[in-house]
Amino acid sequence: MLKNIPKVISPDLMAVLMKMGHGDEIVLADGNFPAESFGPQVVRADGLGIPELLDAILNFLPLDTFVDENVILMDNGKEEKPPIWEDYKRILEASGEKIKLKTVDRFEFYNLAKKAYCIVATSETALYANVILKKGVVEI
Amino acid sequence: MLKNIPKVISPDLMAVLMKMGHGDEIVLADGNFPAESFGPQVVRADGLGIPELLDAILNFLPLDTFVDENVILMDNGKEEKPPIWEDYKRILEASGEKIKLKTVDRFEFYNLAKKAYCIVATSETALYANVILKKGVVEI
Amino acid sequence: MLKNIPKVISPDLMAVLMKMGHGDEIVLADGNFPAESFGPQVVRADGLGIPELLDAILNFLPLDTFVDENVILMDNGKEEKPPIWEDYKRILEASGEKIKLKTVDRFEFYNLAKKAYCIVATSETALYANVILKKGVVEI
Amino acid sequence: MLKNIPKVISPDLMAVLMKMGHGDEIVLADGNFPAESFGPQVVRADGLGIPELLDAILNFLPLDTFVDENVILMDNGKEEKPPIWEDYKRILEASGEKIKLKTVDRFEFYNLAKKAYCIVATSETALYANVILKKGVVEI
Amino acid sequence: MLKNIPKVISPDLMAVLMKMGHGDEIVLADGNFPAESFGPQVVRADGLGIPELLDAILNFLPLDTFVDENVILMDNGKEEKPPIWEDYKRILEASGEKIKLKTVDRFEFYNLAKKAYCIVATSETALYANVILKKGVVEI
Amino acid sequence: MLKNIPKVISPDLMAVLMKMGHGDEIVLADGNFPAESFGPQVVRADGLGIPELLDAILNFLPLDTFVDENVILMDNGKEEKPPIWEDYKRILEASGEKIKLKTVDRFEFYNLAKKAYCIVATSETALYANVILKKGVVEI
Amino acid sequence: MLKNIPKVISPDLMAVLMKMGHGDEIVLADGNFPAESFGPQVVRADGLGIPELLDAILNFLPLDTFVDENVILMDNGKEEKPPIWEDYKRILEASGEKIKLKTVDRFEFYNLAKKAYCIVATSETALYANVILKKGVVEI
Amino acid sequence: MLKNIPKVISPDLMAVLMKMGHGDEIVLADGNFPAESFGPQVVRADGLGIPELLDAILNFLPLDTFVDENVILMDNGKEEKPPIWEDYKRILEASGEKIKLKTVDRFEFYNLAKKAYCIVATSETALYANVILKKGVVEI
Amino acid sequence: MLKNIPKVISPDLMAVLMKMGHGDEIVLADGNFPAESFGPQVVRADGLGIPELLDAILNFLPLDTFVDENVILMDNGKEEKPPIWEDYKRILEASGEKIKLKTVDRFEFYNLAKKAYCIVATSETALYANVILKKGVVEI
Amino acid sequence: MLKNIPKVISPDLMAVLMKMGHGDEIVLADGNFPAESFGPQVVRADGLGIPELLDAILNFLPLDTFVDENVILMDNGKEEKPPIWEDYKRILEASGEKIKLKTVDRFEFYNLAKKAYCIVATSETALYANVILKKGVVEI
DSSP, X not given: OOTTSOTTOOXXXXXXXXXXXTTOEEEEEOTTSOGGGSSSEEEEETTOOHHHXXXXXXXXXXXXXXXXXXXXXXXXXXXXXXXXXXXXXXXXXXXXXXXXXXXXXXXXXXXXXXXXXXXXXXXXXXXXXXXXXXXXXXXX | OOTTSOTTOOHHHHHHHHHOOTTOEEEEEOTTXXXXXXXXXXXXXXXXXXXXXXXXXXXXXXXXXXXXXXXXXXXXXXXXXXXXXXXXXXXXXXXXXXXXXXXXXXXXXXXXXXXXXXXXXXXXXXXXXXXXXXXXXXXX | OOTTSOTTOOHHHHHHHHHOOTTOEEEEEOTTSOGGGSSSEEXXXXXXXXXXXXXXXXXXXXXXXXXXXXXXXXXXXXXXXXXXXXXXXXXXXXXXXXXXXXXXXXXXXXXXXXXXXXXXXXXXXXXXXXXXXXXXXXXX | OOTTSOTTOOHHHHHHHHHOOTTOEEEEEOTTSOGGXXXXXXXXXXXXXXXXXXXXXXXXXXXXXXXXXXXXXXXXXXXXOOTHHHHHHHHHHHTOSOOOEEEEOHHHHHHHHHTSSEEEEEOOOXXXXXXXXXXXXXXX | OOTTSOTTOOHHHHHHHHHOOTTOEEEEEOTTSOGGGSSSEEXXXXXXXXXHHHHHHTTTOOBOOSSSOSEEEEOOSSSSOOTHHHHHHHHHHHTOXXXXXXXXXXXXXXXXXHTSSEEXXXXXXXXXXXXXXXXXXXXX | OOTXXXXXXXXXXXXXXHHOOTTOEEEEEOTTSOGGGSSSEEEEETTOOHHHHHHHHTTTOOBOOSSSOSEEEEOOXXXXXXXXXXXXXXXXXXXXXXXXXXXXXXXXXXXXXXXXXXXXXXXXXXXXXXXXXXXXXXXX | OOTTSOTTOOHHHHHHHHHOOTTOEEEEEOTTSOGGGSSSEEEEETTOOHXXXXXXXXXXXXXXXXXXXXXXXXXXXXXXXXXXXXHHHHHHHHTOSOOOEEEEOHHHHHHHHHTSSXXXXXXXXXXXXXXXXXXXXXXX | OOTTSOTTOOXXXXXXXXXXXXXXXXXXXXXXXXXXXXXXXXXXXXXXXXXXXXXXXXXXXXBOOSSSOSEEEEOOSSSSOOTHHHHHHHHHHHTOSOOOEEEEOHHHHHHHHHTSSEXXXXXXXXXXXXXXXXXXXXXX | OOTTSOTTXXXXXXXXXXXXXXXXXXXXXXXXXXXXXXXXXXXXXXXXXXXXXXXXXXXXXXXXXXXXXXXXXXXXXXXXXXTHHHHHHHHHHHTOSOOOEEEEOHHHHHHHHHTSSEEEEEOOOSTTOOEEEEBOOOOO | OOTTSOTTOOHHHHHHHHHXXXXXXXXXXXXXXXXXXXXXXXXXXXXXXXXXXXXXXXXXXXXXXXXXXXXXXXXXXXXSOOTHHHHHHHHHHHTOSOOOEEEEOHHHHHHHHHTSSEEEEEXXXXXXXXXXXXXXXXXX
């Protein structure tokens, strides 16, 4: 553990965040997501939920403001959207980043995930809880 | 994630538990423990606390009843013992295992940890929260 | 060995089951199956038969209920079906999972196996004994 | 699977048997034995018992006739010896090898195991079921 | 060395034979064959000829009887066939396997070799001495 | 690059800082230090000086307050101390950590460095510029 | 550190420069460039800027004079060009190499970078600071 | 060093020559050749020239007599051919091998090199000094 | 295969011979020798006998003439010496090397073998057939 | 190849020179030296002599001036010293470094070599040609 680094960020996750560049994407995958068979490198986060990881990651990861969307959620295709989205919106707003949110259906999400830089395999139990973040440029 | 396996148990932690044999010891190390420099293999559990891990592990790990102690805690040398010990005692009792508890001082604990089979590097923030478990025999 | 984990499940097999996600498939391959040349990672289970493994795996692996089939058998193309199918049906029913069974011919089975997440190389000697299981979502 | 090779012998176990030389020892360890922490390389045989492995191995492994003992059992220190010894004696006699049997207590057995060439981690559930075999010379 | 295993079979060769399944092919390549550049894994057998290896392998490897050919030789395109074929035929007949022999020209042989499971790089000095064996099913 | 992580901290250096525990030591070695032959793992920081690294590291690394010294410098044995020490003192004071500084001669420093958790191989050109930091406990 | 080798050149960077041949390209990537996801091997240069690296590299790397361009910059598509280009031009002129400079837009630069021999991941904070160098022939 | 092996042949180069088979090609690349980016495995021969290597290799490597060319040189497209070709011709003639020489232009040479078994990265400073050798059959 | 290299010498064996220096020892171990448990690296030569290997190796390996013995045999302690020694003496004499032969008992041989540079694991079936060769200096 | 780097310096040798620090030693070993069995990492320089390497290395490697000797030669114990020493002395003098030369006998040299940072395995054929260099501090 270190000062100023939330404890849910493992050494492997921090290394991935540091190595990503402008335009690279990271998937925060829920506990049922087939993370290991999609191709990108996997960072495991067993036992952790996505809200606490999302909150911690946004301390460090700038979001891409050059594109039309920098946060992508997996839609359940129903009128009633996944309740965890409320948590996500609150965390995203609190981050100070300029959020451009898009929702896509399950299979489009799968296609995006296969091209991501990294998939974080969490144990999030909420349904349709997967999130993609697109890294932006660090302002100096 | 699987049915009947608590989500705090990662694939690596499960493999370690399965490979341990009678008399092998596992250290549940708090977030300040120098886990990586002690020698035994390390399984990381960033973001997790020890009580939830202890509870999950005791679903699978039998404790050794052939010896004088099978659970070892690190003592703070003070009259007021670490508050987290109360959690541990409750979890241990609820496990159905026959508990033989011993407390040792910090440096004796270090010596035991260096000979353990594995150290689980948690993010437990409570002080003097380290635990050693000694594996027993599976009753058929 | 651990409490509550059947002894036919090796550490490597357990890790694979834990890492699989929704929609990933695992092949239980008989002793003549060309497991090592098909591409997916192989977990060896020399000396073991498929019924005991199937029974053990279904303690942990939920089957996919979002699709039309979650258990796929290799058909011998004859009127008299492989006798081991009776064992399989009994085990599947006893599992409590909602079974959606399909049979395919040998070459279609091969094509499915090449896209699986893992192939378990057993020593099952019964003919046409191969099985594919499709992992579902863990209900919380 | 091959003709003339019993199916309980995995590729890894066969390789170990072939690479051992005169005087090298192999431990058939029961399911509670701390195989992975003793030092020698480990071949896993999850789900298998020792009698079937012992029987299969003796088709290939000559026992050492230059020494005073070539089969070593772990004694339970009781008048009533482990029932599985009867199985072992029957299998050893049927092997055609010249058997020189010794029993040692648990801790002497541990010391021998630490110097062995290989430990086979079985799932044998019988107590005090561990066996050491000392390889001899192939007669041409 | 072991009892009942011919000494020309190395630990690596035995492992390959055991891991192959129904329909997998193994190439016994002569000393001039470009074994290492064809793609499949290579098992080296420097100093050994093909007849002794063929004879040894057929103690363990069943040939495929479900297909039109299970032994494939490289034809020299001449009226006078390679003299070593006489050795091969004698060994194949003595094996007790049901032989279905085919000959192909050098380039068709190359194409088959590139899809094989394994190439054994021998030091056979006879010309046009290469052989492919197709593994069958072990009869129980 | 990330927000809130100084750019002189590489992914490897961050991983090392995160994995260190209470009492582990890190050496910031100047460009002439024989970092690679001392035993501990080396993190390279070619082109960088020690002051900028020290400043960056102290954003994250708590110093050990349970011991008599937590910062150790290599003394030049002269009346006039290395000028870079003035930079170090300013940076250490500005860190907010409770500093306990000790100076040792070159050979005692070498002995300490050999037992450290990690050596950072910088390109610092100042003489007698080496520093050891001892990690403390993260206050929650 | 060595005599006559600038300290910003790490052992890994030097090895890459030495192994490159006529026509191979190296990318000096700024701190926001997605270096790790583009395919070529990455040499990290955390904490360093591009001008000091460019200057150091040109002591050793000859530029290709057989082609129409040997230095490629990423254009910002604006009238006002990146200020760091002035530094680059001064360094390039001072190198004594025959410079053939080309500018391309961001996406054409990406395509070139994906085919490069190596990407150096610097911490350069200037925008549109990326450079590609094409290696030439060493004149003897 | 060994008797009867010229000292310019390194252990790695010898291993490559031994593992090559009939029809495999080896490139002797000059010091400016982009050896490491072409794909085939590279054997380094820093500090050595091609004539001494060519002479040494031809003690062991038979050239292919089944094809139209077994030695391929890179042409400079000028009337005056590279002076080093005279050395090559003398060495080739002295080898006792039946030489079938072809010259190709730079880009055709590159295409051939990309399909070779191995590229030897020499420090030959002569221009247009690259050579491809095609291995033949060892006559017994 | 190559010209002028006997086919019993594998690429791995040749590499070992080339890398050995003055005073290094190589063990030619018979098929019952516990080669893999003695410590030095092992080169396998399954299916081969020692005389053919000894003969081939002495084409390349000079023997050490600075010491009192450069060939060491394992004595059977009987009046009648191992018949294969006659083969060895004939081969050694024919080698042109200056032979200084010593015989030691089995356990002294074991001690020497544990300090050798390499052990060649042959399938020699003759008893007491093990040989150690001590490498000398190449005369230029 | 690069400008300003002599071609006898391979990428591996350069990396070693760069990673060495004050007091680390490098052995330039002749072609008969048992480089691979002494323990330190080995950089191969097959085909090269020591004088050309020594000359090239001294362009970059400062020698240690804090100790009594920084160049150590292996003495032949005879009145007539190895003729190659004359070359060495000329090269050392021309280097501009402050040379402190010592000669030791063969076995003392061996002891020093076992503690070196690296051994360069050259093909130098001169006798008693081995050299140890002790790295000093880079003067800025």
